Amino acid sequence: MPVTQVIDPLIRNYETRMEIAMKSRLFKLSSTGAMPLLLAGLVLLAGCNREPAENGQGQMPPTLVTVEQVQPLSVDQRQEYPARVRGAREVEVRARIAEVLLERSHQEGSLVQEGDLLFRIDPTPLRIRLAQAEAQLATFRAEQQQAERDWTRAEQLFSRGAVSASERDRLRSALEFAEAGMAQAKAEMDEARLNLSYTEVLAPISGSTSLEVLPEGSLLEAGSLLTRVVQQDQVHVFFALPERDASIHRSARIHDQTLQGEVDILLPDASLYQRKGRIDFTSSRIDQATGTITARAVVANPDGELIPGQFVRVGLVLRRLHDVLMVPTQAVGANAEGALVWLVDPQGQAELRQVVLGDVIGDRQVIAEGLQPGDSVVINGQAGLQPGMPVQVAGTENLAGE
Template identity: 45%
Template sequence: MRALEHSRRGLVLGPWLVVVLSLAACGREDGSGGPQGPGGAGAMPPAPVTVASVEPETIAIEADYTARVRGMRHAEVRARVGGILEERLYEEGAEVAAEAPLFRIDPAPYRIALERARAELANARAALNQAEREWRRVSGLFDQAAISGRERDLALSNRELAQARLAQAEAGVSQAELELGYTTVRAPVPGTTGLEQVTAGNLINVGALLTTVTQLDPVQLRFALPATDAATRRALQDNAAVELGVELYWPDGSVYAHRGQLDYLASNVDPDTGNVVAQAVFPNRERALRPGETVRVRLVVDRLEGVFLLPPEAVSQGAEGPKVFLVTEENTAQARAVRLGPLVGGRQVVLEGLGAGDRVVINGQVALQDGAAVTLEGAGQGAGQGAGDGQG
């Protein structure tokens, strides 16, 4: 009976003994004494990552707006005297200089008026000469007590009246000369002429519109900036302290050859549109820009100094906000909280949280944990590359 009992125990323990001996043999083979020992099959290997070394940059923040082209100056040419319009002296649509003759109004009545004014001037001058002679005679007699003070005062008054009539006659001559000069209608500003509004042979009145002249070099571009734009608010607060350069883009996306300059930024917000009116001036020597057409302008609204540029995918969201992973000298991952700025040229601006020379993980950070061991893959070329020249 005892022998039979021992035999049964051996049958029960046999399989378990084989399992235990097999596990012990495995432990001896890998030299670790167990599956969780150093270098065991369960240890996590270093995570492969790609890093880029970052350096601070100065970038320009730009914004695009729709603008309308306007002539620098647009003047209506109107008649300053009435009469018969005799002749048009310019080619419609031609460039003219300031003071160039455009129309001639019949000058004959104004020549006659000038001659009449000159005759009146001669008469007034003769009367003054007579009054001067009379004054000298009377004042001499008064000094000799030969006449009364009343006669002396009358002579003095006559001389003063003659002087006033002379001044009035001289003003009449000047007015007549001016009106005669107005019979030649001249361009008030340099620019391109418009169509004539009145043809020769018509009787025109003072103020009649004859044509227009538009100055096309330079031109103005007027556009509206949303008041809700943070960059616009900053420009208003700083009174446009930043030197704002403006670029112009044609509808096909090509860039205009000349840069413009912002010369006006309204200090108030339009209550109807919620926009701030701005104006830029562009050279237009080739006359490529025409008043009334619509173009796009790109405006530098701010400059950021000492910031860092990263690929957007390098930034992840943590419990406390945006963060990136850095790689330490010991090749371990270190989470770093950052403060973000805008996206510029497809790159994420980092305002705070990074330093010069930091190695930022730009690939492989999705499942990365703070303090995890990493292994570097590829050669980081700098996270800022690809953002152009740092000008947005």
């Protein structure tokens, strides 16, 4: 109900009561000279009471709103994902022979270079085995040389008929047996020499070592874990990429060569890591349980700031959008027909506009359809607006295109 329909009857009732009260006093004042002054006061009072209604001051003032003039923008669609750091290479260092661990030659947790000595294993039994293998090889070599001389002599005698064919064949077999024995002895010597080399355990890669697994003096078995070496000057960051985001990014990289899969690394304290990473692997299969694809980024880590096992966040530009219209998310409402925004038309009146929404980027909503460049969209003060209602713009924001 309009306010004037409530106020006007109250004013008329008040005027009626005042007139009755004044008339009852006219008779008392008729004998005095105050009658003309009283009549003038009544006229003035009536005029004052009617003035607000006649001047239209009972109507509500225009609603105050803040608007933003939308303009085409070029913007990066960026998303963040939880991730975990792993060493680019993580190697388990294991004993390759079954002997006693004599010495740990490095400090636990220290940085080592590829080829550095990590452990010494007792070499004495292996040196003995090597000496035995060398002696065995010498024996078979002597036998092979004697068999070769016997065979040469038998060949000469057989040509003169002095040796039977069976004797010749026997000496030939003896030579072949001696050659096979020498080959076996040589292989055993090589194996003994190789096992002896395993008594010095060297770092397979450059990186940091873990805590020792077995103390010095332990009897090792072949395959016993000694330590782990983790490469830290370069790390891998693993994260799960939602199927939709992975599809958007894959398509964008095909059509936009400037997108090279670079990622930002956000540390646990929300600070930005100084070096960017680059995606070097994405899984070819979707995890049906989570609907995500495993992705891996490689990141330089010369100062060791990123620690294997650390949780971080990865920021990835999925694609670059060009000439899009965006509004703050609080400017978007909804009704039975879908999403809507309020505009201020050139006449200063509220206008309702149905729109089609795109993606949300940060705190802004992409409008796929329904707006034109230069439209004044209400971003504050939408409550209570009706189409055609007069509004007063309290402030204007103009988001210029990049």
